[in-house]
Amino acid sequence: MSRRLRVRPATRPLTGRYTPPGDKSVSHRVAILGGLAAGETSIRGFLDAEDTRATLNAMAHLGAEVEESNGEIRIRGGALKPPSEPLDLGNSGTGMRLLCGMLSGRRELKGNSITLIGDRSLSSRPMGRIIQPLEAMGARIDSEQQHAPLHIVPRALKGIRYSMPVASAQVKSALLLAGLTASGDTVVIEPGPSRDHTERLLPAFGIPVRDGAPGVAVQGGAELRAASIRVPGDLSSAAFVMAAALLVPDSDVALENVGLNPTRDGFLRVIEALGAAPEMTLDSSVGLEPVGQVRVTHQRLRGVEIPAAWVPLAIDEFPILMALAAAAEGRTVIQGAQELRVKESDRIAVMRACLESLGVAVDETPDGAVIDGGAIQGGTVESQGDHRIAMSAAVLGLIARDEVIIEGAEWIRTSYPGFVTDLNELGADLAWVD
Numbered sequence: 001m002s003r004r005l006r007v008r009p010a011t012r013p014l015t016g017r018y019t020p021p022g023d024k025s026v027s028h029r030v031a032i033l034g035g036l037a038a039g040e041t042s043i044r045g046f047l048d049a050e051d052t053r054a055t056l057n058a059m060a061h062l063g064a065e066v067e068e069s070n071g072e073i074r075i076r077g078g079a080l081k082p083p084s085e086p087l088d089l090g091n092s093g094t095g096m097r098l099l100c101g102m103l104s105g106r107r108e109l110k111g112n113s114i115t116l117i118g119d120r121s122l123s124s125r126p127m128g129r130i131i132q133p134l135e136a137m138g139a140r141i142d143s144e145q146q147h148a149p150l151h152i153v154p155r156a157l158k159g160i161r162y163s164m165p166v167a168s169a170q171v172k173s174a175l176l177l178a179g180l181t182a183s184g185d186t187v188v189i190e191p192g193p194s195r196d197h198t199e200r201l202l203p204a205f206g207i208p209v210r211d212g213a214p215g216v217a218v219q220g221g222a223e224l225r226a227a228s229i230r231v232p233g234d235l236s237s238a239a240f241v242m243a244a245a246l247l248v249p250d251s252d253v254a255l256e257n258v259g260l261n262p263t264r265d266g267f268l269r270v271i272e273a274l275g276a277a278p279e280m281t282l283d284s285s286v287g288l289e290p291v292g293q294v295r296v297t298h299q300r301l302r303g304v305e306i307p308a309a310w311v312p313l314a315i316d317e318f319p320i321l322m323a324l325a326a327a328a329e330g331r332t333v334i335q336g337a338q339e340l341r342v343k344e345s346d347r348i349a350v351m352r353a354c355l356e357s358l359g360v361a362v363d364e365t366p367d368g369a370v371i372d373g374g375a376i377q378g379g380t381v382e383s384q385g386d387h388r389i390a391m392s393a394a395v396l397g398l399i400a401r402d403e404v405i406i407e408g409a410e411w412i413r414t415s416y417p418g419f420v421t422d423l424n425e426l427g428a429d430l431a432w433v434d
Contacts, residue, residue, distance in 0.1 A: 001410065001434075002407065002408055002410060003408070003409050003410040003432055003434055004405055004406065004407055004409060004432070004433050004434065005390065005394060005405070005406040005409035005412075005420070005430060005431070005432060005433070006403055006404075006405055006406075006430070006431050006432075006433045007393075007394045007397025007398060007400075007403060007404045007405075007406070007428075007429070007430050008397070008403045008429040008430075009378075009397070009398060009399065009400055009401070009402070009403065010248045010398040010399065010427065010428060010429070011429070012427050013248060013249065013250035013251040013252065013298070013427060014241075014244055014245050014248050014251040014252075014253055014398075014423075014426040014427045014428060015251060015252050015253065015426065015427060016253060016254075016425065016426050016427070017253075017254045017255075017256060018238075018241050018253055018254070018255050018256070018422060018425075018426060019233060019255070019256045019257050020233035020234050020235070020237045020238040020241070020255065020257070020258060021047050021048070021049070021233065021234055021237055021416060021418060022045040022046050022047035022048075022052075022231040022232070022233065022234060023045075023047065023197075023231050023232050023233065023234040023235070023236075023259050023289075024047050024049065024051065024052060024094075024234055024236065024237075024415055025094065025169070025195060025197050025234075025264075026197050026201070026229075026231045026232065026259075026289065027043075027046050027047040027052040027055075027231055028051075028052055028055045028092070028094045028095055028098060029098070029173065029197055029198055029201050030043050030046070030201065030229045030231065031043075031046075031052065031055045031056040031059055031075070032055065032059060032098055032099065032102055032177070033201060033202070033205050033224060033227075034059070034064070034073075034075035034077055034226070034227075034229075035059030035060075035062065035063075035064035035075055035077040035080075036077050036078075036080075036102070036180075036205075036224045037075075037077045037078070037205050037206075037224035037225055037226045037227065038077065038078045038223060038224065038225055038226065039076070039077075039078075039225060039226030040074055040075070040076050040226050041074070041075045041076075041077065041205075041226040041227050041228070041229065042072060042073075042074055042226075042227075042228045042229070043072065043073040043074075043075070043229050043230075043231065044071060044072050044073075044229070044230045044231065045071075045230050045231035045232065045233075046073050046231055047231065047234065047415075048417065049413065049414060049415050049416065049417055050090055050091065050092075050413050050414045050415075050417075051090065051091060051092035051094070051095065051414045051415055052092075052095075054088065054089045054090040054091075054092045054095050055089070055092060055094075055095035055098075055099070056073070057088075058083075058087040058088075058089065058095065058099055059075070059077075061083040061084070061085070061087055062080045062081065062082075062083055062087070063078075063079070063080050063081035064076065064077045064080075065077075077224075077226070079108045080106055080108055080109055081108070081109075082109055082112040082114065083114060086115035086116065086117045086149065087099065087114065087115065087116050087117070088117050088118065089116060089117070089118045089122060089148075090118060090119055090122065090414070091118065091119050091121055091122055091344065091385075091411070091414045092118070092122065092414075093122060093125050093170065093343075093344075094170055096116050096118055096122060096127070096148060096150070097127070097130050097170040097171070097173075097174050098170065098173050098174055098177060099116060100116060100127070100130055100131075100134065100141065100150055100152060100174060101130060101134060101173065101174025101175060101176075101177040101178040102174075102177040102178065102180075103152045103154055104134050104137070104139035104140075104141065104152055104154060104155075104157060104178045104181075105137070105138075105139065105154060105155070105156065105157035105178050105180075105181035105182055106154045106181060107154070107156075107181065109154040110154050110155055112153070112154065113151050113152070113153050114151070114152045114153075114154070115149050115150065115151050115152075116148060116149060116150040116152065117148060117149045118148050118149075121344055121345070121385050121386075122148055123144075123147055123148045123149070124147065125147070125148075125342055125343075125344075126146060126147070126342050127143060127146050127147055127148060127150060128146035129166075129168065129171050130170070130171055130174045130175075131143060131146055131150075133160070133162045133171070133175055134174065134175070134178055136160050136162070137157040137158055137159070137160050137175075137178055137179075137182055137186070138155065138156060138157045138158055138182075139152070139155070139157060139178065140152070140153040140155060141153075156183070157178055157179075157181060157182035157183070157220075158182055158183050158184060159179055159182040159183060159184035159185045159186040159187070159219075159220055160182075160186060160187070161185075161187040161189070161214075161215075162175060162186075162187070162188055162189065163189040163191075163215075164188065164189065164190050164191060165191070166191065166339065167190045167191055167192040167193065167194040167312045168194055168339075169194040169195035169196070169197070169198070169263075171188075172188045172190065172194060172198070172216065173197075173198040175188050176188065176198055176199075176202070176209075176216065176218050177198075179217075179218045179219075179220055180207065180218060180220060180222065180224070181220055181221075182220040183220055183221075184219070184220060185217050185218070185219050185220075186217060186218055186219075186220070187214065187215045187216070187217040188215050188216050188217070189214055189215035190215065190216075192309065192312055193263050193312060193313065194263065194312050195261065195263050195264050196211075196216075196261070196263045197261070197289070199211050199216055200261075200288040200289060201229070201288060202218065203288070204227045204229065204288055205224040205225060205226075205227050206222065206223070206224055206225040206227075207222050207224060208222070232257060232258070232259035232261075232289045232291040233255075233256070233257040233258045233259055233291065234259060234416075235258055235259050235260070235261075235264060235265075235267065235268075235317075236264075236267075236316045236317055236388075236415075237415065237416045237419075238255050238258050238294070239267050239317045239320050240320055240391045240392070240394075240395055240416075240419065240423075241253060241255065241296075241422065241423070241426070242255065242267075242271065242276075242278065242294065242296045243271075243320050243323065243324050243392075243395050244395045244398055244423060244426075244428065245296040245297065245298065245426075246271065246276050246296060246297075246298060246299050246301065246324065247298070247301075247324070247327050247395065247396075247398060247399045248298060248398050248399060248427075249298050250298055251296075251297060251298045251427075252295070252296075252297045252298075253295070253296050253297075253426060254293065254294075254295045255293065255294040255295070255296065256293050257291055257293075258291060258292060258293065258294050259289055259290070259291055260280065260282060260290045260291060260292045260294075261289055261290060262290070263313065264313055264314070265313060265314075266310045266311070266312070266313025266314025266315075266317065267313075267314045267317040267320075267321065268280070268294075269310055269313070269314070270304075270306055270310060270314055270317075270321050271321075271324065273304045273306070274301040274302060274303075274304055274324060274325070274328055274332075275299050275300060275301045275302050275328075276296070276299045276301065277297075277299060278294050278295065278296050279294065279295040279296075280292055280293070280294050281293045281294075300329065301324060301327060301328035301329065301373075302328055302329050302330050303325060303328045303329065303330035303331040303332040303333075303371070303372075303373055304332055304333075305332070305333040306321075306332065306333065306334050306335075308335055308336025308337075309336075311334075311336050311337045311339070312339075315337075315339055315340070316388065318334070318337060318340055318347060318351075319347055319351050319386075319388040319389050319391075319392040320388065320391070320392045320395060321334075322334070322351045322355065322369065322371060322392070323351075323355070323392040323393070323395055323396045325371040325373060326355050326358070326360040326362075326371055326373055326374075326376065326396065327373055327376060327396065327399060328373040329373055330372075330373060331370060331371065331372050331373070332370070332371045332373065333368070333370050334368035334369050334370075334371075335365065335367050335368040336367055336368065337367055337368045338366065338367040338368075340368075343386070343388075344385060344386040344387065344388070344411075345384045345385060345386040345389060347386065347388070347389065348364055348365075348368065348369055349364060350383075350384045350386060350389050351369070351389060351392070352364045352369060353381075353382070354381045354382075354389060354392070354393050355371065357379050357380065357381050358376050358377050358378075358379055358381065358393075358396060358400065358404065359374070359375065359376065359377035359379075360372070360373070360374060360376065361374070375401065376396050376397075376399055376400040376401065377400060377401055377402065378397075378400045378401055378402025378403050378404055379400075379402070379404060379405070380404070380405040380406075380407060381393045381404065381405070381406055381407070382406075382407045382408060383406055383407060383408040383409055383411055384408065385408060385411055386411060387411040387412050387413075387414045387415045387416065388415075390406050390408065390409045390411055390412050391412055391416065391419055393406050394406060394409070394419075394423070394430060397430075398428055405433070409432075420432070
């Protein structure tokens with residue numbers, strides 16, 4: 001059911017302490033690895049959202065035993081079994097791509113055809129970027145012109161050395177997961193840095209990873225063993241709260257247990273370039289991921305040219321970064337971000353439409369946008385089925401001249417079901433108006 005979210009301009013500062021929900025990227029990966037590992041894996045801090053639940057449910061349909069109690073998920077994994085029905089990943093591109101890699105070489109599933117399906121948005125996203133290198137390893141993946149549904153027939157794989165044309169943590173992780181069952185080494189060479197959550201997690205499950213020149217490598221044949229994992233807070237979710245604190249006058253918000261992985265700190269780099277001055281304290285690592293505290297206060301922002309090299313480090317945060325640019329003084333230039341066009345929506349085009357509907361001047365380019373910041377007007381915006389578009393528009397509504405209505409805001413539940421509650425507890429005024 002379509003839902004509308006009403007955001008009223010803030011009448012007071014946003015203040016208080018805030019802990020973001022569990023990291024979405026890490027949650028997907030531990031659900032898969034826990035389902036593969038022999039023994040019982042314990043997970044705390046798992047993100048309770050539709051996307052991550054889809055991956056966890058898929059592992060349960062593949063034979064993993066999943067139990068939950070007192071904020072802990074326990075997975076008893078090991079040998080997989082063929083599912084009795086297609087695995088529905090909903091809106092989760094991460095879940096579909098990683099499972100495609102993981103399933104391609106599973107010996108215990110040989111002779112079966114396993115189908116991965118998703119919603120209309122997921123079915124429109126490109127899967128050729130994983131299908132092609134997996135087929136080079138020997139995988140058999142039938143698709144609808146390299147889109148879901150994907151029909152995977154597991155069979156013997158051979159390790160390859162693959163140079164990715166574009167840095168992508170999802171492609172890299174899919175190949176590494178396939179490499180666990182392949183003969184020989186699987187080596188993935190990136191043109192630039194991408195998230196390294198998979199490389200950090202595999203050793204915790206007993207899998208050695210070679211990380212360095214000429215790339216990231218795993219050797220096939222090793223057995224995964226159960227682990228105890230604590231998922232850090234999601235920087236991508238925390239980014240919306242940080243942005244709100246930056247924009248609303250006199251705000252002061254302290255964020256705790258924030259994942260500060262250096263391969264995804266692009267958001268922090270960009271907001272500092274815009275004029276923010278977040279105070280960061282790195283705590284001891286939670287498991288294999290660095291975490292810390294971040295304090296954000298209201299700042300006057302100025303437009304900048306964002307280096308293309310930062311794009312892979314902040315790829316999920318660009319909708320909210322575009323929202324910040326809309327509120328900044330002067331011009332912001334984004335380039336090298338064509339990857340945004342194949343996310344849950346064409347995020348360049350949809351954010352342009354969103355910002356223009358709120359009175360912001362935007363020039364869309366093939367690989368980014370030029371945004372001239374200014375006053376934010378009220379009005380109605382359409383999320384186009386994209387959770388990050390909806391939340392970015394909501395943050396801008398806090399400093400708009402009139403209230404902002406977001407159509408299709410129910411998509412927020414795919415990654416951050418507690419978004420409205422968390423912002424309201426800090427002093428915002430958001431409400432569902434069905």
